[in-house]
Amino acid sequence: MMLLRSFGVYAPQGDTALLLSALSQFGVRPGSRALDVGTGSGTVALSVAGAGAAEVWAVDVSRRAALTARLNAFLHRRRLTVRRGDFGECAGQGRFDLVTANPPYVPSRCGALQARGVARAWDAGPRGRDVLDRLCAAMPRLLAPGGTLLLVHSALCGVAATLTGLRAEGLDASVVARRAQPFGPVLLRRARWLEEQGLIAAGQRHEELVVVRADLPGAPGGRAAVPAERAAGGAAGMRRPGGAG
Template identity: 35%
Template sequence: MTAAPIQTLTRRRVLPVGENGSLWKARPSCGVFEFRGRRLRLTVEDPAEVLFPTDCGLSLIAALSGDRAPDLKGVNALDIGAGSGLYSVALLAAGAERVTALDINPAFAAQTAANVVANGLDASRLTCVTSPLEEYTPDEMFDLVITNPPHLPHDPSYAREDGLETALVARRGGRAVYDSVVEQMDTLLAPGGTLLMAHSSLADIPRTVAELTARGYEGDTLEIFEMDIPLLAYAEHKDTMLGLLKEQRATGRAEFDGARFTVHALMFRRPAERR
């Protein structure tokens, strides 16, 4: 079965130029956000170990506060690339029955759990798993999968072995985790389930949409955000990174204007099994 094309939006929420973290009340290691009627707080003890969420990740939270967002009450959810626990905290606060937080960075688990507890949420409903996505073999399928994959292209000149690297940079032109999500989704997401994704325009959105649509998933764009490319952490290598992105743009694999790009809050539904 071939699903209908994803809805195309033309309007976008434009975040102020040069104001890194403009969706946050405060940065870079502590922030407050509101989600579905609850005021939540996120803290990162060491931003070099576990990245404090950027606007790219927070944009999906903002989109999920809209009228077209799915019901989160009672779901069994998987948070891929959980980091400091932004999505895990939000899902539990919105009434998710259980959340499994998955990340390749071993430092994430303690930080995610601490943020769940600090917000007065039931930590027994959270499970943290340290593993590459490709090696993760759960005992069950999930009602909902949520993710904000790393989206900046890798280059040896600025490669580093820390939490910042795993959160922002990926091989295959920034597509490595996107590709893994698509490849693993039929194993992870239950029939009738929902995939929520913050998808950067720097990492070939049309490819992801086409591949999931070919699998029968029905796609929808909840909202589009325009913001600065997160280059502050790579200021010394800005020219190299922008050069790689320009190469990808020339071949149709990235879209951006100067130092501005867009993040699409995407929702895909897996078809229910036929009886």
């Protein structure tokens, strides 16, 4: 999919590709209601809309990102409800059958609230969890019963912490996809600091990305995300790829 990309807006990278790959494994049930957190240029939200969701919300703290997502939705003739702001503001807008999220998760000296410009797309506090912990805690208010979260982040900020946080909120959570890749420019620039903080080993210049899936118990109401084969009319039930957790 060819997308308009704007200066200062996070461009789709390895984490975006991994999230899209995980999404394609499960499919999107026609008529579902979805929310994309940290939408950037709208890549994932547009894919969800194209897969048959009836209503797709896309949220980002960046004004430029929100504008870019709106333009891409217009160019591809797909309906998105784009909001500039925090995902927490969506909690009062009804619940969602599917939540996809590529939030800020890179450890940084400053907190997520202090980040400026394009750095808001990745800076997430000393442990990289300023946004992740809030997102995990918000899932019972965002997901409809039987709804599914697909969340991508780096293992540098703690996979176990994400699984523990989601399970503490009553969700069934596990890792469903992994991908190792070299450090990008942002991590390379702060590699020495990451070593000093004990977040990476000396000389480490690669990271592992993970996609965590979490399901909120309850009847899905016929609209939650389902495996692609089931969405196509197959008889198979919900499957989970192998993974830790």
